[in-house]
Amino acid sequence: MTLLLILLKRRYSWGASRHWRSVAYSAPMLWSSIHIPSRDYFDTPPNIHQRPKRIVETWLERSATCPLSVSLFDLTNSAESNPNPEKHPFAFEILAASRRLRSLTLAGDAELLLPVLQLHPADLPLLKSIRIVTPSDQIPSTTILEVPTLEDVALRITVSIDPLSLPLPWSQLRRLRLEFYRFWTTHGNEGGLDFDGALDVLRKCPRLELCEIRVNKYSAPYSGSSLGHDSSPIILPQLHTLILSDLEFQLQRWIPDLIAPNLRSLQIGNHNTSLGRSNHARLSVNLDLTRFTMTSLGELLESFPMVSHLQLVTSSSYFEPLSSEVDEFIPLLCPPYHLCPMLTDIEIVVPLEPSARVSDADVLALIKARMSMPNPLRRFQARFNRPMEFDVMPELQSFVSDGLQVDLEYPPRRRSYWAREGLDEPWSFH
Known part of the structure; x- marks a missing residue:
């Protein structure tokens, strides 16, 4: 504005x-949209503090009767430093406009935000989207989560209870992001979600379109046959994006119960995806190989024949890698398996771990195999943890001439000898 x-x-x-x-x-x-940023409200002189409050009041007045989108980001102030700890300085403005709230984002001390977090569903008849972020040592009130019109929920909070017992309208949710921290009590570390719990979340939300869940609670490697675990189908006809992340899970086999015919983006593992997906991508898949056995990886790729963009990463893991050699995945993408027949874009990212090795010969064999298929590669990118073994580019020139993009990145070679070493440094005596 x-x-x-x-x-x-x-x-x-x-x-x-x-x-x-x-x-x-x-x-x-x-x-109709306002963001209230963080500042040190309690150490600010009253005459200065009143000015931003008047701005917010005036802004909300000018929105008249329009549905509102309000974002309050305050990770600076805490109830301990507040001489009037019963509410945040801007809580009254949010409360006064609660019946017009369509989207609400709250990031800050749960005790200061308590008046807003304890709003009754009747006070929020239009609310469809809520995002809550609180410090990791706080358990916020969950009253506001009972609003039946909610469709978009993102929570980064601490819970000592089973997260599945939260009073969310699970069956109505279309977008869901969950990051539950465990809470230390006299009985130990409680709360959080394990991998089976994450699958139970998916079962409770049949209308999901986007879902991101961080698995913050240890569980044994998932085999799909846990004693007493619900193995009913997970049917998500509208799901287009699924992210299962963090360090606390591995897959002995792929999820046999998941049915998501419209999935377009899948990420498994604790890494930041960098694979660019074009508008024409049928399915973009980003996998941390340390989460899989070769069996479970093969099952996943077989379950999604429409994969067009594939990123394979080996990251540092809480667990030992389930596969002894990371390069074992190469044959899965070559004949006679014929997995991922629509695959056109591959990215391989190997960190600085001696056990995670992909050779130049493996790369050359993979590219040649995929280029001989009816739907050939359009882009191959790899970042290695070792020097170049031999230059594969001359053997790929015919493919590059036909449009294949190849980007291979190796660590710089260490200089064995440099006569000017030390002469050009800022601290040099010369």
Whole structure:
């Protein structure tokens, strides 16, 4: 809004700017979204502190009756430093506008935000989206999670109870991001989600379109046959994005119960994906190989024949890798397996671990095999943990001429001898 007024002022005369400012002030939709940033409210003199409060009040007034999107980000202040700990300085403004809230983001001390977190569902008739972030040593009130109109939920909170017992309208949710921290009690470390619990979350949410779950609780390697575990089908007809991350799980076999015909992006593991997916990607899959056996990896790739973009990563893991040699996955993508017949884009990222080795010969064999298939590769990218063994590019020139993009990155070679070493440093005596 401020930027709009600056541009108008530069472009038009003062009279014209005043006209357009008047138009902006009389357009409630322009004021229907507000972000309240963090600042040290409790050590700020009252005369200075009142100015941002007036700005927020005026902003909300100009939104008239429009549904609101409100974001309050405050990881600076805490109840311990607040002389009036019963509420956050901006809690009243949010409470006063609660019946118009369509989207609410709260990041901060749970005790300070308690008046908002304890809002009754009747006070939030329009709320569809909520995001809550609290410090890892706090258990916030869950009353606000009972709102039946919620469709988009993101929680980064501490819970000592089973997260599945939270009063969310699970069956209505379309977008869900969960990061539950465990809580230390006299009985030990409680709460959090293990891998079986993550699958139970998926079972409770048949309307999901996007889901991201961090598995923060240790569980034995998932085999799909846990004693007493629910093995009913996980049917998610609208799911397009699924991310299962963190360090606390491994897969002895792929999830046989998952049915997601419209899945377009799948990520398994604790890594930041960098694989670019084009608008034409049928399915983009990003996998941390330390989570899989070769059997479970083969089962996954066989379950998703529409994979077009594949990123394979080996990351540091809480566990020992389930596969003894990371390069064992290479044959899975070559004849006679014929897995992923639509695959056009491969990225391999190998960190600095001696056990995680992919040779140049493996790379050459993989590219040649995929280029001989009816749907050949369009891009191959790899980052290695070792020097180049031999230059594969001459043997790939015919493919590159036909449009294949190849990007191979090796660590720089260490210089064995350099006569000027020490002469050009800032601390040099010369």
